[in-house]
Amino acid sequence: MDQSHLHLQLNNRLPLGICVLDAAYQVLYWNDFFSDRTGLPFAEVQGKNLLELFPQQARYLKKKIDSVLVLNNASFSYWEHQPHVFPFSSSRPITGEETLMYQNIEFLPGECDDSAVRTVCLVVQDVTELASYFQAEQQLSARLEQESAELKVLNEKLSMAQSQLLQSEKMAAIGQLAAGVAHEINNPIGFISSNLQTLQDYATRLLKLTVFYEKIVSKTANETFLALQRDIQQRLQFDFVRTDLPELLSESIDGIDRVAEIVKNLKAFSHVDNAQWQPANLVDGLENTLKIAANQLKYHVEIHRDYAADLPEVYCQPNQINQVLLNLLVNAAQAMDHKGHLYLRAWQQDQSVCIEVRDSGPGIAPEHMSRLFEPFFTTKPVGSGTGLGLSLSYSIVKKHHGDILVQSKPGEGASFVVCLPIAGPAAANMTGEDRAML
Template sequence: MNNPLLDKLPVGICLVNQAYEITYLNAFFIDRMPPDTADAAIGKPLAEVFPEQIRFLKRRLKSVFVLKHPSFSYWEQRPHIFPFKSSRPITDEETQMVQNMEIVPHKDQASGELFGCILIQDVTAQASYFKAQAALADELKAEHEAQRKLIRKLDRAQSQLIQAEKLASTGQLAAGIAHEINNPMGFITANLNTLEQYGRNLLEACHDCEQLIAAKAPDCLDDVTALFAARHLELVEEDIEPLIQESKDGLERVKDIVSTLRTFAQEPQHAWGHLNLNETVEQLIKLVSTQFKHARFKATCTPDNLRWYCESASIKQALTNLVINAAQSITDTGLVLIDIKHADSAIVIKIVDTGCGINESDLPRIFEPFFSTRAEGKGQGLGLSVVYSVIERHKGKLRVNSRPGKGTVMEVYLPQLQDNDTQQKTTSTASNAQTESL
């Protein structure tokens, strides 16, 4: 099929039949394909011409063939569908083409055959403009934040004054939210189980009807088969069980996170008792890993199920701050290791990360309130200050080893305390913090 008008359009057109074979390519498509591929593409399977894209394209085409509705893919979701190049209007610089794709159903009027018409639009220039505008917006936002720097410093001072109260209320709020989430999760899970059984019963009823009609009224069998095909019974049967199972798996994940959150937040503020450090670290990793998916977390505790007498809520808060700091220092991928050992009437907690590290000039100040090495607006500079205060109350020590570009080791030393120790106020000389370079 040759159509000069279609060849002049600034849009790529590829026609594919229901056997997923290419039946037509316009000039836009052919000009951007390798010459040896373009010449012999007509009549070939789509998988042979575009092997890397076939999985994505076949899924979209199948949807169009079955539902007879257009399918869209915008560049924000998948910018480079086909391996095409695009030239800049002024500089002629070649770059990878950013594409919008639409697949529309097309029925041949003469033969009645259904095709999928793949339309490709080059939006490289528009995408570049959009990214430039987004970058400009980020710059303006950064400037705006810089202008509000003094106001934020005042806000931080207020934040430190109410920090202890916030920690208590946050724990109570988290436990309350977890309880409220559990209620709808219960009936959603029950409803999904019921829907799963209903689905099986309906599908079995359809198959039983088909068999019954085949035996009792064979003349109607073709009509029933056509009816089932028109309602996509085969697709429903194929899809319904995985969809329900995926939903149930998602609910199990939510249930696990909620359970961990409730357990982690249930410690009363300022209460002293024996805390299971092994369970605490496992719960902490579950919670933090949902936020920092780019980092890997690993925990070791010797001995297993180590229980330690401490102010449980504040130790949990200190560990949380240290682990979050470690995860935040990792920009791409990396490891956060939590190692706990009991020896000589004390415990040593090491939190090791492979993140960006801390500059030597910043090490002496990292425990100061409001001091932060992160960008403005990304942190209040209170996390390590809170950790220092907690370790001080426990008559412990905190040592930091760090090297820029290599990572950081936070080492917490906590001596064994008795009930009478917790009734005495500790002085600032009872605890010290040391900072070193690796």
């Protein structure tokens, strides 16, 4: 058996995916790992463009491959950040169910000629087992933490219902954590964001300056200068840097803005900022909040209003109540995928004013109803929500001695009702005779 045949057999028996590409992304080789999971033997894909074989992943793959071709350095893709680059299936060792394969991928430079990379080798490792055990450990830790919190609630034996006590304990613990986190990282976030904005401005100016210099050199029509310019730009891979730099800065600014928004929510969640108590018209607050949420609601959401006339003002912290209404409006818009019907109602009920926000979305799954107001619980995709909106709303309403109620059936939308005592928290526990004296 010759050595090349031995290498081929070894490559095919390795529990790794191996794919070799040329600089035009054409497949020069892939082993049985790829063939078994795509149903495409190597003979059928030889010479074909990998980006066309995997169009949904093409943009990410191209960016990684280009990085290797341009910089002549290895690049990596880890499952924690990009779990399923290739749509391969795998079995979870814990449950045995078929699921998308969690992958670590190495992008390695292959043949080189005069510092130019001619081929790129992709090495795909199936880490579904590692990811499965890691996620199972996280679930176990969360379950143990939840059980510990529930035991603490039972031991306290307070007068309120068990679910409300559990919520209060979680709110207190998370509130203390949030206050510390917000205080510690708010300043670094501020100067990092400022520096990134300045750096983006500097980069824009420098790129404009290079364009100006290119025009000057071009106008001289001096072949020596033009050749020197082309040579230095080619050696520094300037065209790639010029296109990649603004994107890197933009992504970094977007990331720090998201962190700042999370810190802002944590700060509000822990009630770091004080707000003034005063009488306020809840309908006016709802209408003003609608304007803030306009970008979430415009074009495809039809709003229906049903406000009772001559509603009394409510003694409250208007900014915080508006934050509650904003959370409910944004959640409703996102639940409807920004298209559908939004029903807003306001009325007086005994000594309280109530606001209802109801949507025509898919509704809330029954298993999620009991967890809606838990801190950090969210049904949104990872990176799309912090899970603080409803827990913050719950905390604010309870601070006002009000109630927030939710009703939903799958397929029939969801209704959130906020009821606040007209005279404020001080009057919430008064008897009927006391209220008559107000």
